[in-house]
Amino acid sequence: MMLRQKSLFKDKVFVALPDEPRDGKSILSWAIDHTSDSAEIIILHIVRAQKRAKRLECMYIMEVKLRREVEAQLSQIKEDTETLKQATIMLQNELGWYKYQWNATVNALQNVNKQKRLLEHSISESDSIASDLGESVRVSESLVQSLKLEYNKVKRERDDAVKEARGMRIEKEFTASSVYGAFNSEFSLTELEQATQVFSDSLTIGRGGFGSVYKGFLRNTTVAIKIHNAKSLQAKSQFQQEVLVLSRVRHPNLVTFIGACPEASAIVYEFLPNGSLEDRLNCVGNTLPLDWHARFRIITEICSALIFLHKHKPHPVVHGDLKPGNILLDANLLSKLSDFGISRVLLESSVTGSDAHFTSQPMGTPAYTDPEFFGTGELTRQSDTYSFGVTILRLLTGRAPLRLVRLVQEALNDDDLHSVLDHSAGEWPLVQAEQLARIGLQCTDISRQNESTSPVATPSYFLCPISQVVMRDPQVAADGFTYEADAIRDWFDCGRDTSPVTNRAISNCDTVPNHALRSAIEEYLQQNKLQKQFAHG
Known part of the structure; x- marks a missing residue:
């Protein structure tokens, strides 16, 4: 196909070239044949070649650019490779250092294990030595204990000997002028038999472990005759002790000692018709309860008797068995302390430096006796004070002595003393009753x-x-x-x-x-x- 275009100068001919050669001719030849000589031939194929060349140029530029990028990447890779080589060298050096340190640590651990084995061996030897020393210490302690017991034994024997010598001296002082004192008499067994109708059971007014007490009429006087058990060595000792003490002490609130009969181990006292305070608290024989006035007065009288005994000169006397059963009442309810069978004259203790009597066989009534006396065998004024405190609480409450201290203490703590008072005694003055209760507790402290x-x-x-x-x-x-x-x-x-x-x-x-x-x-x-x-x- 041919296209023609006129211009001011000359005609231009456009020839459309086929894409493929025709009739066995080249495209250029075909174009010449189909155009005139005067026409300007523009071969469109050249345009395409130029476009292709442009494309190739672009591709070349891109290829160059790509090549540069690749070269840059290769350079970067080369740098990274060099860096890796340097890092590898550093890691190898560090690994060598760690290997050196590991070897040093292994060597140190081996040394430590060696030292450990040496220490374990030393400890084993030390344990053996300690065991031997422990056995030696135990043997030494056993020896010390034996020596201590031997020392205590010797000391106790020495103290016993000293106390025995002092006791003999005191007894000698007490019996120097007369066996029974200037104001007492000695009676025969015949006189006592006549006075008691040969110790008739109908005249018995008391019995105990020591013997019996009879009412008698002796030398125109009504008396109480206490016969100790002749078969008992302890009863004989109590007879001698009671005579020894009562023949030298006189007080309105101590039972009056009239005389004794050594042949029958008998002691003659004044007769007190109202019996013991224990009997009156228990209303034995349907007797009337003691009112609170009488109870207050009895507390005062027994306190007076104890002060007299404890301050006796030249040596104090401790009763040792103070209780309502040993407090007798006369016709006017005047109280008198009796039964001095286990009383003791106090000597100065070589252990405490104070007046005390020691015994390995404490006696007394458990509920009234100072626990310290039972525990240590040391009889002191406090022993009587404790018994006096329990007696006060008994007079206030009329209750049995066992656990009585705790009962009264709890009542005071609860401000409820009125609930434990003996209401058969009448309307108690609570202020004075509380004061007495606190005194009783102080005595038993x-x-x-x-x-x-x-x-x-x-x-x-x-x-x-x-x-x-x-x-x-x-x-x-x-x-x-x-x-x-x-x-x-x-x-x-x-x-x-x-x-x-x-x-x-x-x-x-x-x-x-x-x-x-x-x-x-x-x-x-x-x-x-x-x-x-x-x-x-």
């Missing part, structure tokens, strides 16, 4: 402390001599000392036949419950518990 809120150490006589712990079931052994039941039982079960305290032979393995000490321990523990609660409150 086993801690011996004035400030009830202060913590107190456990009294030594509450501790078992064997286990050194507070006793729960105290038992008196044949040696006269008190022990925890399990501890003394184990002591005997091991085949021992000696006293744990004195190391002397013990006659038998029998024990008797110490109810008084047990009650005192329970009251102490209860009081201590209340004190701790008050202190922390």
Whole structure:
């Protein structure tokens, strides 16, 4: 196809060239054939070639650009490779350092293990030495304990000898002028038999472990005759002790000692028709209850008698068995303290430096006896003071003495003393009754402390001599000392036949419950518990 266009200068001929050669001719030849010589031939194929060249140029430019990018990447990779090489070298160096450190650590650990084995060997040798030393210490402690027991034994024997010598001296002083004193008489057994109708049962007014008491008519006077059991060595000792004391002491509130009959181990007293305070508190024989006035007066009278005994010169006297059963009442209900069978003249103790009497066989009525006396065998003025305190509480309440201290203490703590007072005595003056109750509690204060809120150490006589712990079931052994039941039982079960305290032979393995000490321990523990609660409150 040919297109013609005229112009101002000449005609232009546009020839559309086929895409493929025709008639076996080239495209250029075909174009010449189909155009005139004067026409300008623009071969469109050249345009395409130019476009292709442009494309190729663009591709070249892009290829160059791409090549540059690749070269940049290769350069970067080369730099990274170099960096990696350097890092590898550094890691190898670091690994070598760590390997060196690991080797050093292994060597150090080996040295430590070696030292450990040496220390274990040393410890083993030390344990062996310690075991040997422990055995030596145990042997030494056993030896020290044996020496201590031997020392205590010798000391006790020395104290016993000193006390015996002093007792003999005191007895000699008491009996220097007369066997029974200037104001007393000695009676024959015949006189006593006539006075009591040969000790008729109808005239018996009292019986006890010591013997019997009879009402008699002797030398135109109604008297009380106390006959001690002639077969009992203890009764004979009590007879001698009572005569020894009463023949030298006189007081309106002490029973009047008239005389004695050594042949019958009998003592003659004044007769007091209203019997004992114990009988009157229990209204024996349908007697009328004592009113509170009489009870107040009796407390005052017995207090006066105790002060007289405790301040007696040249040596104080301790009754040792103060209780309502040993307080007698005359026709006017005047009270008089009697039964001095276990009373003692106090000597200065070589242990405490104070006036005291020591015995390995404490006696007395458990509920009224100072627990310290049962625990230590030390009879002091405080022993009577404790008994007097229990007696005061009995007169106020009319109740049995066992656990009476705790009962009154709890009533006072609850501000309810009126509930425990003996209402058969009449309308009590509560202020004075409370004052007396507090006095009674102070007398029975086993801690011996004035400030009830202060913590107190456990009294030594509450501790078992064997286990050194507070006793729960105290038992008196044949040696006269008190022990925890399990501890003394184990002591005997091991085949021992000696006293744990004195190391002397013990006659038998029998024990008797110490109810008084047990009650005192329970009251102490209860009081201590209340004190701790008050202190922390």
